[in-house]
Amino acid sequence: MQLPAPRGRLSQQVAHVLAGRAMEAPAVATLPRQDEDLLVNEDVQLALWMLFELHYRGFEDVDPDLEWDPLLIHSRSMLEANLEQTLRDLTADDVRRAASGTGDLPEQLTNLIDDLDGGPLASHLQRHATLAQFADFMRQRSIYHLKESDPQSFVLPRVDGPVKAALAELQYDEYGAGRPELLHASMFAEAMDAIGLDSTYGAHIDEAGALTLAVNNVMSMFALRRRLRGAALGHLAAFEATSSAPCRRIVSGVERLGLPEATRAYFDEHIEADAVHEQLAIRNICGVLVEGEPHLAEDVLFGAASCLKVDEIAGTALVDTWTRPSPQRLVGVNA
Ligand SMILES: [Fe+2]
Numbered sequence: 424m425q426l427p428a429p430r431g432r433l434s435q436q437v438a439h440v441l442a443g444r445a446m447e448a449p450a451v452a453t454l455p456r457q458d459e460d461l462l463v464n465e466d467v468q469l470a471l472w473m474l475f476e477l478h479y480r481g482f483e484d485v486d487p488d489l490e491w492d493p494l495l496i497h498s499r500s501m502l503e504a505n506l507e508q509t510l511r512d513l514t515a516d517d518v519r520r521a522a523s524g525t526g527d528l529p530e531q532l533t534n535l536i537d538d539l540d541g542g543p544l545a546s547h548l549q550r551h552a553t554l555a556q557f558a559d560f561m562r563q564r565s566i567y568h569l570k571e572s573d574p575q576s577f578v579l580p581r582v583d584g585p586v587k588a589a590l591a592e593l594q595y596d597e598y599g600a601g602r603p604e605l606l607h608a609s610m611f612a613e614a615m616d617a618i619g620l621d622s623t624y625g626a627h628i629d630e631a632g633a634l635t636l637a638v639n640n641v642m643s644m645f646a647l648r649r650r651l652r653g654a655a656l657g658h659l660a661a662f663e664a665t666s667s668a669p670c671r672r673i674v675s676g677v678e679r680l681g682l683p684e685a686t687r688a689y690f691d692e693h694i695e696a697d698a699v700h701e702q703l704a705i706r707n708i709c710g711v712l713v714e715g716e717p718h719l720a721e722d723v724l725f726g727a728a729s730c731l732k733v734d735e736i737a738g739t740a741l742v743d744t745w746t747r748p749s750p751q752r753l754v755g756v757n758a
Pocket residue numbers: 571597607693
């Protein structure tokens with residue numbers, strides 16, 4: 424993919440370094456340590472997203488060795504510290520409440536997931552979304568789903584024994600159980616193709632809003648930092664546990680809009696698969712992880728709460744852009 428169009432000073436500096444037009448480190452040190460608006464800051468989220476993307480497919484005409492460039496790693500670490508602090512602040516009350524609840528970690532995790540509202544996105548897609556809005560949703564989601572489950576693969580070498588086996592089992596499903604056409608990322612690409620959207624990896628990055636980028640950055644940060652492996656797996660559990668029911672709603676939206684079978688197939692697959700993945704992730708992955716490493720319990724809850732909060736904020740903002748048009752665009756949409 425090509426480098427995205429910069430959206431401010433920081434993403435411009437990162438793009439310049441990546442393109443080989445500048446040598447100095449991006450000016451991250453001048454950013455505030457805590458920023459309430461960090462999640463909706465397009466410039467910061469895009470800069471961080473570009474730095475993370477070096478660990479996935481990278482960019483055309485960008486030196487692949489920049490993945491481990493010390494200056495860029497340093498800048499990324501500082502941006503990550505800001506993001507982590509923002510997430511800790513955002514989720515502190517939910518994590519405290521869940522951790523002080525009764526039961527073992529799987530029960531606490533289940534209660535936390537049940538307590539947090541998923542937001543209006545799935546029901547809007549089910550009942551009200553126009554075809555243009557559904558297409559917007561698919562373009563925003565493509566930033567993650569065209570590399571679906573890749574972040575979590577970085578966690579595999581950071582865990583061992585039954586946790587590794589259970590995570591590998593879940594990932595095997597996500598990666599098509601040996602059949603390339605059933606890779607969930609490939610199924611999402613087919614779902615896009617069927618409604619005339621470009622499914623090329625990274626095709627919609629310039630339309631991705633700050634919150635879409637933040638959703639992706641949170642996953643990458645948790646997965647790429649061994650210290651945060653508990654948060655990565657808590658995030659995975661919350662993601663899987665809040666997928667099956669929304670996918671059922673989205674399937675009914677797909678039917679209402681009369682969209683092709685290939686578009687339906689992606690969401691149909693997740694109604695069944697994620698009901699299984701939910702139990703696998705909560706019990707066999709997070710539950711067993713915390714039995715072996717009890718000090719990770721709070722981070723598992725932190726990761727789950729971060730997933731739910733950021734997804735809810737992003738989904739609500741997307742619906743808001745459709746239903747309450749405002750001059751300030753929180754997410755990139757072409758309604
Ligand atoms: Fe999936």
